[in-house]
Amino acid sequence: MAFWLMKSEPVTYGIHHLKAEGETLWDGVRNYQARNFLQTMAVGDQAFFYHSNCKPPGIVGLMTITAEQVVDPTQFDPASPYFDPKATLEKPRWFTVKASFTREFAQMITLSTLKAQFSPEELGVLKKGNRLSVLPVSPAIANRILELA
C-alpha cells in the first residue's frame, strides 16, 4: 500500500465536495509526470487531499484509491476544458483513478506546518517551484503526517 498527495483547488473541488459525493473520478490531470504517478496507483492506496491556491494551503484529509487505470473520459469531450484532440479511443492519452472519501482532518495541516516539520527532500510538495498535482509520499513521512492530524 502506497501513499500519495493529490492537489485540488477547493473552489473547484474541495474535500467537502468529496465528502458529499463519497467517491470521485480524479479527472483533468494533463501533466505527463502526474499521469505516470496516477498510473502507478493501486486500489487501496491512500492519498492526502491537499488544498492548493487558497489561504492557507494545506492537507485537509485522506482518500482511498478505489479504481486504478481509469481512462479519463474528459479527453474525448470537445466541450470539456480537458479535451485533448490528439487522444483517441483506441489510444487514450490520459489515465486517472477513482478515489473515495476516507476522513477529513479535525484541522488542516497547513503548508507552513508541513514546512516546519519536513524538508523538501522528505516531502516533494515543499520543493520550490513544484507544480505537480500528484506526488508520492513515502510511508515513513505519511505516518508522521498522520500523527499531526
Add this chain to the structure above:
DNA sequence: GCCAACGTTGGC
C-alpha cells in the same frame, strides 16, 4: 495582483 518556476509548443 505579482512573479518565479517550469511544462509545452512550434519555428528553424
Add this chain to the structure above:
DNA sequence: GCCAACGTTGGC
C-alpha cells in the same frame, strides 16, 4: 534537437 515564446501553477 534547440530554444524562445507562451501559458499555467500556486505561494505570497
